[in-house]
Amino acid sequence: MSESHLELSGVDIEFPTPKGPFKALDDINLRVDRGEFVSLIGHSGCGKSTVMNIVAGLHQATRGGVILDGREVDQPGPERAVVFQNHSLLPWLTVYQNVELAVKRVFRKTKNRREMREWIDHNLALVHMEHAAHKRPDEISGGMKQRVGIARALAMQPKVLLMDEPFGALDALTRAHLQDSLMDIQADLGNTVIMITHDVDEAVLLSDRIVMMTNGPAATVGEILSVDLPRPRDRLALADDPAYNHYRHEVLTFLYEKQKKVESAPATARPETNQTPPAAPEPARAATGEAGRKARETTA
Ligand SMILES: Nc1ncnc2c1ncn2[C@@H]1O[C@H](COP(=O)(O)OP(=O)(O)OP(=O)(O)O)[C@@H](O)[C@H]1O
Numbered sequence: 001m002s003e004s005h006l007e008l009s010g011v012d013i014e015f016p017t018p019k020g021p022f023k024a025l026d027d028i029n030l031r032v033d034r035g036e037f038v039s040l041i042g043h044s045g046c047g048k049s050t051v052m053n054i055v056a057g058l059h060q061a062t063r064g065g066v067i068l069d070g071r072e073v074d075q076p077g078p079e080r081a082v083v084f085q086n087h088s089l090l091p092w093l094t095v096y097q098n099v100e101l102a103v104k105r106v107f108r109k110t111k112n113r114r115e116m117r118e119w120i121d122h123n124l125a126l127v128h129m130e131h132a133a134h135k136r137p138d139e140i141s142g143g144m145k146q147r148v149g150i151a152r153a154l155a156m157q158p159k160v161l162l163m164d165e166p167f168g169a170l171d172a173l174t175r176a177h178l179q180d181s182l183m184d185i186q187a188d189l190g191n192t193v194i195m196i197t198h199d200v201d202e203a204v205l206l207s208d209r210i211v212m213m214t215n216g217p218a219a220t221v222g223e224i225l226s227v228d229l230p231r232p233r234d235r236l237a238l239a240d241d242p243a244y245n246h247y248r249h250e251v252l253t254f255l256y257e258k259q260k261k262v263e264s265a266p267a268t269a270r271p272e273t274n275q276t277p278p279a280a281p282e283p284a285r286a287a288t289g290e291a292g293r294k295a296r297e298t299t300a
């Protein structure tokens with residue numbers, strides 16, 4: 001059998017807390033192929049960012065580990081670029097300089113000044129931010145900052161692009177536009193992508209596989225859904241596609257039946273896998289129209 005590209009095996013993590021160790025993840029196992037687009041979905045606090053931070057090398061697993069192309073991941077590296085949940089640009093640098101910093105780190109020995117300049121411009125153009133190259137982060141909108149974060153990550157030509165809710169804070173139009181751009185870019189570059197999302201539609205539209213996590217503590221991989229929809233994918237055409245709707249339904253069933261989250265439940269009544277959902281109606285179910293649909297179909 002060929003060696004896998006990226007593999008998490010038997011990953012546990014315990015965080016020290018004043019009340020003793022807190023086991024956030026328990027026995028996470030996942031193999032990701034080169035060029036694959038994998039989404040992680042699960043309720044808030046289950047441990048998605050923690051999984052990503054372990055792959056990024058920002059956290060060390062307490063047990064088990066991560067292998068990328070035959071090498072153990074034990075620290076951050078430019079072959080695993082991260083787009084964080086909250087945009088993380090350096091405020092004293094311009095948009096251009098933020099991308100330049102990453103480009104210099106990776107290409108200092110292989111690109112000359114002109115090639116670096118062209119490469120930075122090219123990546124800013126990919127996310128339609130070339131017009132704001134000389135602005136500072138506090139002069140651009142949240143969506144624009146997120147786009148620069150994506151350009152900065154892409155400009156590093158990472159083997160693995162790690163994205164923690166990259167579009168979560170964006171308005172619906174910008175989000176749709178960036179999802180389409182990301183699909184185009186990934187089709188061109190063939191990067192491996194691991195993306196965390198709360199949005200079921202986003203997960204189905206973008207992913208080759210959706211990894212659904214159980215609720216924490218001691219969260220693990222609950223189910224993995226392969227999304228066998230042909231690419232390129234068109235959001236409008238897919239809206240009425242029975243296969244697309246089947247995949248959405250599978251994810252929704254996992255989140256709202258099998259792993260239903262009861263925020264205010266007493267500790268003894270923590271929801272377990274396959275537990276029957278409580279009879280009380282969810283407030284979001286009562287909502288109608290697009291807002292209601294969205295409320296029902298994103299995890300909280
Ligand atoms: N450094 C830490 N020390 C202690 N507990 C932590 C630490 N980091 C995360 N946790 C806990 O681990 C669990 C998983 O957190 P994580 O941030 O990975 O969740 P998440 O799935 O990304 O949530 P969200 O969807 O809200 O971003 C949570 O209970 C969190 O409180």
Ligand SMILES: [Mg+2]
Binds near residue numbers: 050085
């Ligand atoms: Mg998170």
